[in-house]
Amino acid sequence: FKIIRIEECVKYQISENQNNFIELNLPVDPKSFALILDRITTDDIILFSASRDQEIIEVRKLISSLLNREIKNPVVIKKTYEDENYDELIVHTSADFGSLLIDGLIDGVWIESLKHEDKSTLLSFRILQASGSRISSTEFIACPSCGRTKYNIEQAFEDVKKATDHLCGLKIAVMGCIVNGPGEMADADYGYIGAGNGKVNLYKSRDLIKQGIDEKQAVAELIALIKKYGDWKEKN
Ligand code: SF4
Known part of the structure; x- marks a missing residue:
């Protein structure tokens, strides 16, 4: 030019x-x-x-x-x-x-x-x-967390980001609780949402797919879910 x-x-x-x-x-x-x-x-x-x-x-x-x-x-x-x-x-x-x-x-x-x-x-x-003008990386949505959050959301957010930041174009929400999380995760493709003490629920769009997963296993389960729906790519 x-x-x-x-x-x-x-x-x-x-x-x-x-x-x-x-x-x-x-x-x-x-x-x-x-x-x-x-x-x-x-x-x-x-x-x-x-x-x-x-x-x-x-x-x-x-x-x-x-x-x-x-x-x-x-x-x-x-x-x-x-x-x-x-x-x-x-x-x-x-x-x-x-x-x-x-x-x-x-x-x-x-x-x-x-x-x-x-x-x-x-x-x-x-x-x-x-701004939605050009999508060049994974988009993450997270709530600020509050008294309703009963798992380690900060660590979970870092782990989810590390595992999925190469999935350009996907929107992944990490939310603190099932009371408001599903409604506030907007149009995310996948939701990782706190569901009580140390437990996480996983969503595909707005559909609840897996319930009550131990937070230690939840990132691996999220990856398995993304693979199941054909949205996974290996990192280069
Ligand atoms: S989604 Fe739940 S945990 Fe997160 S800020 Fe809203 S009410 Fe609190």
């Missing part, structure tokens, strides 16, 4: 059948935006770039203008962050991109982290996965 600054579009017509990223810095000035409307071809990808501390709320208005003109090219947002703390980076990137992805307004994210460059790609995939 080639990245073309919007100013360069003035010099030549963008060629057809070539996937170019056409980059516009936020805030976008009206002249640059008019150029996009005039020069863009169906194969191009629009790249809105924001520097650190810059709000990207303006993107909603710009995308709305594109859609009003029937321009449905993919849109990617690139933003630079300088958070020292990785947890803060997660919060800031999720807040910036999450709602735009969930509303289907953008197609990709480009996180440029000055302090956590090595984790930027993984974080991008996590945000795409959480």
Whole structure:
């Protein structure tokens, strides 16, 4: 892919059948935006770039203008962050991109982290996965646990994750109790739900398949269940 600054579009017509990223810095000035409307071809990808501390709320208005003109090219947002703390980076990137992805307004994210460059790609995939835009790993759902949890849910969650994190596309719920767990595990493919002191029930979707399993055996039983329903793959 080639990245073309919007100013360069003035010099030549963008060629057809070539996937170019056409980059516009936020805030976008009206002249640059008019150029996009005039020069863009169906194969191009629009790249809105924001520097650190810059709000990207303006993107909603710009995308709305594109859609009003029937321009449905993919849109990617690139933003630079300088958070020292990785947890803060997660919060800031999720807040910036999450709602735009969930509303289907953008197609990709480009996180440029000055302090956590090595984790930027993984974080991008996590945000795409959480918003349902691109599934690239197993999805886990868990409750925070409470007084109704009568087994070691923290350990169980770690063990389930370790055993199944290569099953891309599957949703697995680890819940604390059978009172609210089945209802709160949303649309998980498999449920691992506490059922009293040291006991676990296993679900396939919303159907209860195995009851009262000792928690020490429950991860192995979950794997057996996933195999039985044809969703298991060996780790590479
Ligand atoms: S699912 Fe059960 S254990 Fe988990 S938070 Fe809800 S009530 Fe508590």
